[in-house]
Every structure is written in C-alpha cells, then in structure tokens.
Amino acid sequence: MSVTTSAVQATDIVRAGRRRRRRRWIAVTSVLAAVALIAYALSLMVGQTFYSPAEVWGVLTGQRLPGASFTVGELRLPRATTALLTGLCFGMGGVVFQTMLRNPLASPDVIGISSGASAAAVTGIVVLGLGETPVSFLATGAALMAALLIYLLAYKRGGSGARLILIGIGVAAICNSVVSYVISRAAEWDLQTAMRWITGNLNDASWDKVLPLSAVMVLVVPALLLLARDLELLRVGDETASALGVRVERSRLLLIVTAVCLLAFATAAAGPISFVAFLAGPIAVRILGPVGSPVLPAGLVGAVLVLVSDFVAQYALGTRLPVGVVTGVLGAPYLVYLLIRSSRTGGSSL
C-alpha cells in the first residue's frame, strides 16, 4: 500500500465523491428538463403565426382568445404534448435496453421491438379498423411478443449481445415487411394514417392519442424510475448483481416490460419516430458522464430531440415533413458510425 490515508479522510473522500456525482446528476437533469420545457413552450408559441407567452398562457388557463384558442389549443398543444411525451418514452425505453445489453446498437428501434409495435398497430388500423386505445394495447402486446421472440431466439443457447442484435435486426426486417404489405393493401383514405407507421409523424396528433399514452406513463414511469437503481446494479454483470442482492431475472423482466410498454404506447401515438430511442441514450450518457442512472436524462434528451426535430420538419425546410424524416437523418449516420466502430473493436459499450 503505497499511500496511507486515515479512515476519517477516506470517509470524507467517499462522501464528497458521492455528493459530487449526485450534484452533477441533478444539475444535468435539471438543465435537460429546462431545455425540454423551453422547447415545449416555443413549439406552442412559434409557427405560421407567433403567439406571445401571455396569449399561450391565456389559452392554457382556459380563456377564449380568437385565433389563438384554435391554433394553440387545438393544433399546437396536442402536437407538442405528443412530441414531449413520446420523446420521453422513446428516450427512457431505449436507454433501458442499451444499458441492460451493454450496447448502444441494442436499441429497440434497431432490434425490432418498435417495428413489432408498428406492424401490430398498422394491422389494427388498416385491417381491423380499431380505435386509438385498442391499437395501443395491440401494439404493446406485439412489442412484448417481439421482445420475447428476440430473447428466446438469442438466449436459447447462452446468447451474446452481438447475436441478439443480429436476430433483432432480422425481426425488425420481418415486421417492417408486414408494415409495407399492409400499407400497400390499404384503402387510400387509410394511407395518411398508415403512413405514420413508417417513419413516425405528429401531423395527426390529437388528444385521444395523448390520453392512453399519458395514462400509461403515469403508471409506468415511476415504476421505471424505481427500477433504474436495479438497472445500474445489473451493469456490473448478472452474477455480481445477484451477489449484491438483486433479483436479476425478476428485475430484468420488469425492466423489459416497463420499457416495452412505454415504447409501444409512444409508437401507437406517433409511429416509430426513427432513431429517437437509439440516439437519446448515448447523447444523455455523453452529457451526464458516469454519475448515475441515465434513464431520466435520456428521456429528457428524447423529448428535446422530438420537439426540435418536429419544429425543423414543419417549418425549416419549406415543405412539411414527418418528424421521423428529420430524426432519421440525425440517427442514420450515428448508426453507421457505431457499426464501423463495433466491427473494428469487436464490441462496443454505451
């Protein structure tokens, strides 16, 4: 032992380190929350017509203002709320998978879980003619099935992360071809609805889509935030976590179910907004550093990504695009970068 430190000093160092990490986590999370709120507020104010914060506040508090009541209350508010909530869900759901599988490529939109939700939802709308809430549940069921299928195929004989990702990409391809097939058979008036299942779209955001999503979030998000602690412990490996008193199988199952619920309900509300789940986690981890659970920060990054991308998609490019086109443009180069890096190093971590 080259350096001896007295026990008192060591305790101080430990405490100071813990407080420093805690402070950093709180600071980063608060800043991200503030940025998300500002983006939300701006997307209520700015558009073809600008409304002042006072006018927006008036609409939010129930005053009737000519013009603003309709534009802000009926158009922008459900749209921005959908963007905020789906972003939170995609970010949190994505980072759970990426952290649990110790690989940023293991994002639900790469390994077919989001595609499973899409395939079920598009079938529900176009073939079965279901409403929003049944579609959400159908999408959740299918996403869970996709997760289970990937899990069974990949873990049958002690699978590795890379194997799971490759199988997941296969499952994604199957589900995407189901989406394409159903859309190609759809009646023309369904096409607008069905198109949102390809890239994700907020153009037909409405309160009856927000409602099932927010109800599920009220139940699931607190559960996921509690489970985030187990997720942090699982990062040291299954055996070590188990030796530390974590019920590994149970925790992992609960994490998968909660993450899939969020992803599926978000997908049902806005379609599989490309690459948000994939990008949010790594960005949050990069900003946060190794100082605590990335789950909530990743959700906030996801919300900012969707809000900003939707704004760009609506107003910055001259023509109105689906939000997924913009997030796709952001995500695809990162996917290519990760694939190049992982083939070079034989593996990668979040």
Place this chain on the structure above:
Amino acid sequence: MTVEHTLAADALTLAYGDRTIVEALSLAVPAGRITTIVGANACGKSTLLKSMARLLSPVAGHVLLDGKSIHRMPTRQVARVLGLLPQSPIAPDGIAVSDLVSRGRHPHQGPLARWTSADDAAIAGALEATGTAHLADRSVDELSGGQRQRVWIAMALAQQTDLLLLDEPTTFLDISHQIDVLDLLTDLNRDRGTTIVMVLHDLNLAARYADHLVAMVDGRILAAGEPASVLTTDVVRAVFGLESRIMPDPLTGRPMVIPLGRHHTITDADAPA
C-alpha cells in the same frame, strides 16, 4: 464476530441442462478459515462455487447457509451474509472507484437508497483495507489489472459479509499481484474472521494460503482437509493426470508440487525421493 455463519453443501447435484456437472457432493466449509478449491478445468469447481453463492439452483441436494436451504432464502438476506466475486465482473464505463465500491452497500439499503454515515464508513473501510483509498476518485478504466482486482475485492468488502466466495481472484494477475491479493484475503480472514472460500488455479498458492484444501475431480471431491494431507502425488495424478514430486516449501513448510515433465529433469538418481 459474534455470530459465526456456516456454509455447507449437502448431497448437491448440479447440472446445466442434461449435463451433470457436480454429483451428490457434500462439503462443510470450516467457519472462520480459508478454504481453497482446486481441480482441473471443467471439474465443476466454479459451478460449485456459483451454487454455494445461490446463483445456480441444484438439481438435487441443498446448499445450507446456517442450516437453511440458501435457495429458499431471499436474495437480499443472503447478500448480507455471503459475498461473491465472480471470475469476470464488468466495470461500467468510466465509473469512479468509490462509486463501484459503494454498490457493495446495496443489500444493506432500503428501496430508496438513503445513504447513511455507516455506508460511507463501510466504503471507506473497504478502500482502506484494500489499499485503494488513494484511487477513490479515479476511473476504474484507468487502473492496472492488480488495482482493479483490489477494487472489486473492496466492493465485496463494503458488503460486510461474514462469508466471502471468490472465483479465481488471481487470474490475469502477474505473480506479485497474485501474492498481493492472497495476502490481502489472509489479512481479512485474520483481522475480521471472514470465512473465505476461493477457487484457485495455482496448486502451490492454493496449498500455501489454504487452511482447508479441497481437491475436485469430475464433479466430486477427491480429498479435503489440511493441505499437507490432501496434496499428495496420488491426488495430483488423479486430479490433473500429472506426475509430480511433492516437497515441503522451504519458506512456509506447506506442500509444494513440482510437476514432472518429459524434459528438463536431472537424472532420477539426483532427484530427491
């Protein structure tokens, strides 16, 4: 230590699928002593250790912690009494040493993880005991193999368990760090009375550091007891299929195994009997 916890395997049969790894094995771990398990690759020693740490459910038989079946006890309750350092734990990217070590406190904390000064003191004590206090704020990624192993042991120490199981804690370490880690574990045993069970590859180190040596062949125990009585040429032949000479280590008096290869042997007449 007011309460001595006991750990034993009773007619334990372990299998992965159809493949039986350990069959009807019984073993009583002497409390407050150091037990090392040796055996050839794939003889089931790691599997036995995993099951004794509750990670693998037996097909038949029991692992008994204080006389009760460990596989029926709550994970967290077990984790307060028994710690395990697996062969290859994973350090999360960029994690600070004190952050990693603090994870050892998990079984002692409630669902909301409120940190107490007892937690801080336990973490600090673990860092002190392993000589890693000066690394507390460093990132685990930056450490050498030997330092990293000390940090993992510190995490297990922060758990403050009376029983500590380690699966090949000296693998991938150079000889000086191997001795370093084994001395550290001996300190722990002598100062705190911690019962230690570890799987070791190196026969001579196993014999030197063990109070109780267990030799395994094909999923069963061939011999167990004091190293001097266990480590014989017959046992080495049965366990490893290796001819050897055994003589007392001039430094410690413990048995020392000298393998006989086909080369580099002075004529038989010159060799001691």
